[in-house]
Amino acid sequence: xxxxxxxxxxxxxxxxxxxxxxxxxxxxxxxxxxxxxxxxxxxxxxxxxxxxxxxxxxxxxxxxxxxxxxxxxxxxxxxxxxxxxxxxxxxxxxxxxxxxxxxxxxxxxxxxxxx
Numbered sequence: 662x663x664x665x666x667x668x669x670x671x672x673x674x675x676x677x678x679x680x681x682x683x684x685x686x687x688x689x690x691x692x693x694x695x696x697x698x699x700x701x702x703x704x705x706x707x708x709x710x711x712x713x714x715x716x717x718x719x720x721x722x723x724x725x726x727x728x729x730x731x732x733x734x735x736x737x738x739x740x741x742x743x744x745x746x747x748x749x750x751x752x753x754x755x756x757x758x759x760x761x762x763x764x765x766x767x768x769x770x771x772x773x774x775x776x
Contacts, residue, residue: 673713673737680736681717681728691720694751694758703754707747714739715747722748723759725768749773 674695678688695716698704704712714737721728730744737744752773756764 673710674717677713677717677733677736681733683717683721683726683728687720687724687726690724690759690763691716694720697758698751698754701754701757703751703758704747710737711739711743711747713737714744715751718744719748719751719758719769722772723755723763723766723769725766 674688674692678691683691691713695712698712698716704715707715714733717737718728718730718733720726721733730741730748733739734741734744751758752769755769
């Protein structure tokens with residue numbers, strides 16, 4: 662199977678990040694997160710636009726960038742709950758989606774502390 666950039670939400674990524682006033686570095690990280698999540702089959706069954714939105718939210722959380730799931734959902738046209746649910750499925754694989762330096766910062770832990 663050929664994985665095009667469209668299937669990883671790459672074409673949505675630059676537009677969404679631009680509309681959210683996110684810098685290029687953040688966009689690059691979010692794009693990598695989206696691609697890895699698809700390649701590792703973490704987001705199976707999710708449409709590309711959802712994967713892109715969730716990857717942006719996940720990246721913003723990891724980097725402590727103040728963007729809410731609602732802000733991202735409004736730009737992406739994805740429900741806030743869908744973004745959060747997709748991120749929950751991504752969290753256990755955070756070490757495969759993000760660099761060790763970003764994971765080590767621990768910002769994600771406050772969002773996904775397991776009860």
